[in-house]
Amino acid sequence: MTPLRVTIIGAGISGLSCAHRLLELSQEKQAPLELTILDASPKVGGNLSTLEQDGFLMEEGPDCFITEKPAALNLIKRLDMEWQLMRTNHELKQSFILKGNNLYPIPEGFYLMAPSKLGPLMTTPLLSVWGKLRAALEPWVPIRRDPQDESVGAFVRRRLGKNVLEALAQPLLGGVYNADPDDLSLNAAMPRFKEMELKYGSLIKAMVARRLNSQAQVSGARYSLFMTLQKGMQSLTDALLYKIPVRSLQLESPVSSIRFEKEWTIRSNGRDQQADALVLALQPAKMIPLLSPLDKEWEKLLSGIPAHDSATLNLGFRREDIGHPLDGFGFVVPAREKKLVLGCTFSSQKFLGRAPLGMVLMRAFLGADSVRKIKEEGEQAVIDEVLAELQPILKLKGEPVTRHLAVYHQAMSYFRPGHLSQASRLEQKASEQKGLYLAGNGLKGVGIPDCIAVGEAVAEKIFRDFKAESANV
Ligand SMILES: Cc1cc2nc3c(=O)[nH]c(=O)nc-3n(C[C@H](O)[C@H](O)[C@H](O)COP(=O)(O)OP(=O)(O)OC[C@H]3O[C@@H](n4cnc5c(N)ncnc54)[C@H](O)[C@@H]3O)c2cc1C
Incomplete structure (x- = not known):
């Protein structure tokens, strides 16, 4: 039996989970597979790096x-x-939001953009009196039945008011999507909240029902809402790597062009290789140089799924050099505070065992403004400014004992209003091109589970398509 030749461009979590599922299916179905994975970087894992x-x-x-x-x-x-x-860490239950130089707990029961308890929302110093009254009127706000997508910002403003958007929802969503809520699709990024509005007529009523329901189910829950791996998230991509035959992997192999004539030809490091099926497991902006020479519509579609630059700054401190009690998982920063730091995780509080005894690990999350500043003024200027911002908030009394800055260029997609129709047009266009498959964080979701689900679904589609084709020969 002639092996099916599959090439995957990109060895991040999307490409590796696609490769792993292909190997599983090839074994299950006793179908020979010739797998190649090309990545520009000297190591696998893409964004996952510990x-x-x-x-x-x-x-x-x-x-x-x-x-x-x-x-x-x-x-x-x-x-x-x-x-x-x-x-x-189950001993800590809260995270904070910055206002001025003070950290205030996120009102208990508030999840991303809506409250499941009114009491804590009515007493939080994060909202004005008018903001609280406006939020309390939410159950009486009319339902919007128009199926046309709207931005997350417009949705929160409409249902809970501008104050809730600016003081709570924007910083919380910014921490997840690194995007402005007014440029974020409700239907693609937060469909559940739209469903809540349609089903209950009110986010507050829906969130209360959800809380009561989850209280009934939560006792003895095996997993927390967020989980990690003991040795860090990179152990997941490392484990996938061990499942992949060494001959399949080509690192430091940036793909410069692809073309199709009966089969795919993939060019990397001046060398051509052929494949029956080609998977692009990349952020959409990084697909543009490869796909736009095939047909100009690709560029139009892919450039509609943008990604901002971002950076993380890990900082290790002696515990005694931090005056704040660190009694939470970290904090997020509203855009109106105009800081470089968009959020800061108390990493060794959130997950135990991340810092030596007597030490604390923090991680500041930085956005596109910081990356621009790094380019213009250098890393040290940004590190100094971040430390100056953190000092009064965390009552820092000493310098960090260690630090590490990582910069990400266009790594995390965000979904603009209208994304769902754009993504389905992209999928349709890919399906019109024989043997072409798209994966990565630009289609269905940016989180690791979304990337895995898309990568695995692509592997299954490849086997279905080629089985159907061999049956037709
Ligand atoms: C700072 C940061 C924090 C995040 N935090 C979380 C979190 O806590 N939880 C969560 O679920 N998600 C988080 N995300 C999102 C998540 O990490 C990403 O959506 C996911 O890792 C994307 O994986 P991927 O494989 O699609 O892409 P990538 O990881 O970007 O992998 C793509 C690979 O393709 C390679 N490549 C690019 N162009 C070429 C080319 N022309 N030729 C060959 N190779 C090429 C790159 O070198 C890279 O290795 C975070 C993202 C960032 C940036």
Whole structure:
């Protein structure tokens, strides 16, 4: 039997989970597979990158994943890594929002953009009196039945008011999507909240029902909402790497062009290689140079799924050099505070064992303004400014004992209003081109479980398509 030749461009979590599922299917179906994975970088994992430095376990990219979407947990179980799963520190329950130089707890029961308890919302110093009254009127706000997408910002403003958007929802969503809520699609990024409005006529009523329902279910829950792996998120991509035959992997192999004439020809490092099926497991902006020479519509569609630059700054401190009690997982910063720091995770509080005894690991999340500043003024200027911002907030009394800055260029897609129709047009266009498949964080979701689900679905589609084709020969 002639092996099916599949080439994957991109060895991040999307490309590797696609490769792993292809290998599983090839074994299950006894179907020979010739797999090639090309990545521009000298190491696999893409955004997933963990390092040990001076006794601290630092995450450059993602530090955890959500368990509500099952694909990551399922993969971890299939890789026999369940024993490495780690919950968030159950002794800490809260995170904070910055106002001035003070940290205030996120009102209890407030989830991303809506409250499940009115009491804490009515007493939080994060909202004005008018903002609280406006939010309390939410159950009487009329339902918007127009199926046309709207921005998350417009939705929160309409239902709960401008104050809730600016003081609570914007910083919380910014921490997840690194995007302006007014440029974020409700239907693509937060469809559940739209469903709540349609089903209950009110986010508050829906969130209360959800809380009561989850209270009934939560006792003895095996997994926390967010989980990580003991040795960091990179252990997931490392485990996938061990499943892939060494001959399949080509690192430091940036793909410069692709073309199709009966089969795919992929050019990298001045060398051509052929494939029957080609998977692009990349952020859409990085697909543009490869796909736009095939047909100009690609560029128009792909450039509609943008990504901002971002950076993370890991900082190790002596515990006694931080005056704040660090009694939470970290804090987020509203855009109106005009800071470089968009959020800061108390990493060694959130996940135990990330810092040596007597030390604390923090991670500041920085956005496109910081990356621009790094280019113009250098890393040290940004590190100094971040430390100056953190000093009065965390009552810093000394310098960090270690630090590590990681910069990400256009790594995390965000979905603009109208994204769903754009993504389905992209999928349709890919399906019109024989043997072409799209994966990555630009289609269905940016989280690790979304990337895994898309990568695995692509692997299954490849086997279905080529089985159908061989049946037709
Ligand atoms: C700072 C940060 C924090 C995050 N935190 C979280 C989190 O806590 N939880 C969560 O669930 N998600 C988080 N995310 C999102 C998540 O990490 C990403 O959506 C996910 O890792 C994307 O994986 P990917 O494989 O699609 O792409 P990538 O990881 O970007 O991998 C793509 C790969 O393609 C390679 N490549 C690019 N162009 C070419 C080319 N022309 N030829 C060959 N190779 C090429 C790159 O070198 C890279 O290795 C975070 C993202 C960032 C940036």
